[in-house]
Amino acid sequence: MELIFKIFLINLYLFTLNQAFNSNSVATECQKELCKLPFCSCGGNDIPGNISRDQVPQMVLITFDDAVTSLNSRLYSELFNDSRLNPNGCPVSATFYINHEYTDYCEVQNLYSRGHEIASHSISHSMGKGLSYEQWVNEVVGQREILSEYANVKVEDIRGFRAPYLSVGGDRMFQMLYDYNFTYDSSMPSRESDPPSWPYTLDYKMNHDCVISPCPGKSFPGVWEIPLTMWNGGGCSMSDACRYPEDSDGVYNLILENFERHYNSSKAPFGLFYHSSWFVHSHHKEGFIKFLDKIRNMNDVYIVTNWQAIQWIQNPTPLNKLKDFKAFQCDYSNRAKCENAQSCALRHNGIRYMRTSKPCPENYPWVTKTSLKKSSRN
Numbered sequence: 001m002e003l004i005f006k007i008f009l010i011n012l013y014l015f016t017l018n019q020a021f022n023s024n025s026v027a028t029e030c031q032k033e034l035c036k037l038p039f040c041s042c043g044g045n046d047i048p049g050n051i052s053r054d055q056v057p058q059m060v061l062i063t064f065d066d067a068v069t070s071l072n073s074r075l076y077s078e079l080f081n082d083s084r085l086n087p088n089g090c091p092v093s094a095t096f097y098i099n100h101e102y103t104d105y106c107e108v109q110n111l112y113s114r115g116h117e118i119a120s121h122s123i124s125h126s127m128g129k130g131l132s133y134e135q136w137v138n139e140v141v142g143q144r145e146i147l148s149e150y151a152n153v154k155v156e157d158i159r160g161f162r163a164p165y166l167s168v169g170g171d172r173m174f175q176m177l178y179d180y181n182f183t184y185d186s187s188m189p190s191r192e193s194d195p196p197s198w199p200y201t202l203d204y205k206m207n208h209d210c211v212i213s214p215c216p217g218k219s220f221p222g223v224w225e226i227p228l229t230m231w232n233g234g235g236c237s238m239s240d241a242c243r244y245p246e247d248s249d250g251v252y253n254l255i256l257e258n259f260e261r262h263y264n265s266s267k268a269p270f271g272l273f274y275h276s277s278w279f280v281h282s283h284h285k286e287g288f289i290k291f292l293d294k295i296r297n298m299n300d301v302y303i304v305t306n307w308q309a310i311q312w313i314q315n316p317t318p319l320n321k322l323k324d325f326k327a328f329q330c331d332y333s334n335r336a337k338c339e340n341a342q343s344c345a346l347r348h349n350g351i352r353y354m355r356t357s358k359p360c361p362e363n364y365p366w367v368t369k370t371s372l373k374k375s376s377r378n
Contacts, residue, residue, distance in 0.1 A: 030204035038314035043200025045266035049316025059269040062094040067102040072276035090330035092303035097121035097162040106338035108151035113335040117305035119160035136176040159183035170214030184224035189237035195265035240278035251287025
């Protein structure tokens, strides 16, 4: 009976979409009576599912942009060690937006095997504002395919994207995400920080000002946006672009102040969006770790991937039932660690070394020349 009801809901939603949108419709103001979970969300500061605040987990989203290398992998092992667990006993996890050049795909595979989320950050890490639709496809879908081929990440697990430099490409970029079945984007800053907004879908008009243009103007049903909420006291949306004090306690206090703005209001997911280079400064790392160790002892805080957060929003589950919430579980026994890796020396503006457990390609994978035999772009 439950299955029949779910099928009915899906069919009802698809019918509603048919009535509300055509393939190139201009996005309109969100209509809460039509936009219903799990398929559609208006965002804003309303808690999904009308759950009482004391039963809502405060989700913390840690992300890292750019290449994964043998050097920054040591940092990730330190931050996400076995002692840092969520209240359900599962290890804390992060999302990695990975571009191609200099990436060690053996280390990417190891991150994936430990339950972290792997997402696309384009191949060449180019500014996106002027890219054509075809260029967006080659960059973003191409990197998804490279990650799958050389890091053994299932294509269907690469659901997310962040534009390099947060340089979004308007409707062309979002059309690419929609056409190639990406679940979400996380590239658009939001000034709506008091209280912070929950993630939303792009069925309707985005629910905050466009900070970095061009933003989407059309409707892209079912594509989620995880906005980069600007910080108070730091003047930034990427956390490593904030103006931090020069000591670890000051770093800790700035992060904690912005966390509490989420925790004490809408409980929208709190984002910690970084590049690994920020942690080179010892007081940055010390302040960050001090914050991590504070929140990991709070029984209503979960450090999860962006995809896990979306799954919670789609199916809001109170704290007293979270231990059995499937999306927050941590059985990754079907994800193999990288073994028997080889270092492939390939020509690309000099010599590039690419580690992978797969056979070395004949040529260095690049935009439109990924060296892959099969591609969803063909």
